[in-house]
Amino acid sequence: xxxxxxxxxxxxxxxxxxxxxxxxxxxxxxxxxxxxxxxxxxxxxxxxxxxxxxxxxxxxxxxxxxxxxxxxxxxxxxxxxxxxxxxxxxxxxxxxxxxxxxxxxxxxxxxxxxxxxxxxxxxxxxxxxxxxxxxxxxxxxxxxxxxxxxxxxxxxxxxxxxxxxxxxxxxxxxxxxxxxxxxxxxxxxxxxxxxxxxxxxxxxxxxxxxxxxxxxxxxxxxxxxxxxxxxxxxxxxxxxxxxxxxxxxxxxxxxxxxxxx
Amino acid sequence: xxxxxxxxxxxxxxxxxxxxxxxxxxxxxxxxxxxxxxxxxxxxxxxxxxxxxxxxxxxxxxxxxxxxxxxxxxxxxxxxxxxxxxxxxxxxxxxxxxxxxxxxxxxxxxxxxxxxxxxxxxxxxxxxxxxxxxxxxxxxxxxxxxxxxxxxxxxxxxxxxxxxxxxxxxxxxxxxxxxxxxxxxxxxxxxxxxxxxxxxxxxxxxxxxxxxxxxxxxxxxxxxxxxxxxxxxxxxxxxxxxxxxxxxxxxxxxxxxxxxxxxxxxxxxxxxxxxxxxxxxxxxxxxxxxxxxxxxxxxxxxxxxxxxxxxxxxxxxxxxxx
Numbered sequence: 267x268x269x270x271x272x273x274x275x276x277x278x279x280x281x282x283x284x285x286x287x288x289x290x291x292x293x294x295x296x297x298x299x300x301x302x303x304x305x306x307x308x309x310x311x312x313x314x315x316x317x318x319x320x321x322x323x324x325x326x327x328x329x330x331x332x333x334x335x336x337x338x339x340x341x342x343x344x345x346x347x348x349x350x351x352x353x354x355x356x357x358x359x360x361x362x363x364x365x366x367x368x369x370x371x372x373x374x375x376x377x378x379x380x381x382x383x384x385x386x387x388x389x390x391x392x393x394x395x396x397x398x399x400x401x402x403x404x405x406x407x408x409x410x411x412x413x414x415x416x417x418x419x420x421x422x423x424x425x426x427x428x429x430x431x432x433x434x435x436x437x438x439x440x441x442x443x444x445x446x447x448x449x450x451x452x453x454x455x456x457x458x459x460x461x462x463x464x465x466x467x468x469x470x471x472x473x474x475x476x477x478x479x480x481x482x483x484x485x486x487x488x489x490x491x492x493x494x495x496x497x498x499x500x501x502x503x504x505x506x507x508x509x510x511x512x513x514x515x516x517x518x519x520x521x522x523x524x525x526x527x
Numbered sequence: 528x529x530x531x532x533x534x535x536x537x538x539x540x541x542x543x544x545x546x547x548x549x550x551x552x553x554x555x556x557x558x559x560x561x562x563x564x565x566x567x568x569x570x571x572x573x574x575x576x577x578x579x580x581x582x583x584x585x586x587x588x589x590x591x592x593x594x595x596x597x598x599x600x601x602x603x604x605x606x607x608x609x610x611x612x613x614x615x616x617x618x619x620x621x622x623x624x625x626x627x628x629x630x631x632x633x634x635x636x637x638x639x640x641x642x643x644x645x646x647x648x649x650x651x652x653x654x655x656x657x658x659x660x661x662x663x664x665x666x667x668x669x670x671x672x673x674x675x676x677x678x679x680x681x682x683x684x685x686x687x688x689x690x691x692x693x694x695x696x697x698x699x700x701x702x703x704x705x706x707x708x709x710x711x712x713x714x715x716x717x718x719x720x721x722x723x724x725x726x727x728x729x730x731x732x733x734x735x736x737x738x739x740x741x742x743x744x745x746x747x748x749x750x751x752x753x754x755x756x757x758x759x760x761x762x763x764x765x766x767x768x769x770x771x772x773x774x775x776x777x778x779x780x781x782x783x784x785x786x787x788x789x790x791x792x793x794x795x796x797x798x799x800x801x802x803x804x805x806x807x808x809x810x811x812x813x814x815x816x817x818x819x820x821x822x823x824x825x826x827x828x829x830x831x832x833x834x835x836x837x838x839x840x841x842x843x844x845x846x847x848x849x
Contacts, residue, residue, distance in 0.1 A: 271637055272635055350614065350616075351618055353612070353617070354619065354632070356586060357586075359607040359608045360604070360635055525586070526581070526587065
């Protein structure tokens, strides 16, 4: 019970820290501006206003959240070490695992709040566009859930890399893994089509080993009014939870061995 | 039960870029700090004081040996609930105010809301930060940060307080207040373990000191014993003594300084004082004062630190670094 309380305390503090970073406000303002721009694009796209609006808004939620997940995520641990604030935390009855898990949930909470703000902006834009909302307008929420799952995964990747590398390299690694993770389906297809047994095995291994971000991309389908099937929601949630657990456990194991000179 | 115990505690750091080689920061350190005492870890910069404290909090790991706090191995994190730690040159979160930071620290110890409010208010007052309780820490001076560091080390009402260079960055008033705080903690029955290179602070506050140089323990003991053991000479001041009397005293003294009508004579500890007094009384000399001159902690420290480091064949010199 004490452990949960300490994790919650660190998460709350991380959230407060992220909220007080000015860069966050810039990102939110920029994203809201983009939503406003989406309304404009919607008005000039006769007949496909809603498709354009959903596509643009969900993409901005995804891209801005991703940037925050990577750039705040890589600094979560390294900044505490660099500024030696970690001495104050680890000298309290806080284990290193609680510290990492607390940091993780703190950033996730920030991204959740950020996504909620942007989603509210999206529905306001939709209301402005259509004058009234109906049940079918809730379809994009499924895609937003997937975007949140993607953030959960990206933050875990960023924290994992920040425990083994410098902030800049961590950002590069996380971004590369995100791009590769989005292309894993194509990479496996390429392996299957190559008619080389070795290449097929390699691409299949990568497909199963690396985080499959492509499976979480439901934006285009949501824009065309397709709901997220419940089996996919369950399987993607389990996949993300399992992957996050593995990555955070590995980050904790590495962090346990780290010395602060 | 001891408050702090280190048993053959050793730390090697790997230095060098291409060819890593070990550099010993702390070497076979054995310390036993009793409950309720103020214990000073003294040493020049680079002596291994901060490394010792970091090992006690598992911020760096011992290469050999072990240590215990309140009878528990240092790997036992729950024991941190009963200890406080002020790191050297502390740094806190810029975006928080002192009140917010102390609340955060209190939350990590699981204090109730009432207890937290009470302790935060009291500590801010004790360290003189009540006026600045809402000011963001980015606007704090070094001394104010140090005061906050002391406050956060005491938020859990610890049994043992570890302070790494607590006077660093404080102005004379702040140093005086920090000294008072340490003595108050002692009066409350708490153990204070602090590292310093400021000898006057150690002399004024510590029950016992350990002297560390180049990672090795050079001496450890009760301050009053160390200092009384070191009576090096006796100082005798006479008012307008006759030249004959001075001539007679000359073989018994090691130095003579004349200041106006007064003459100050330094008598080596080996000389029998009663014999000197006999000569003075016979020569009708007027005694102004007779004082045994004790070795100061500074003298003791210099003797230990300047002496060749045991086993290395080198002179212990003051090196830079932490």
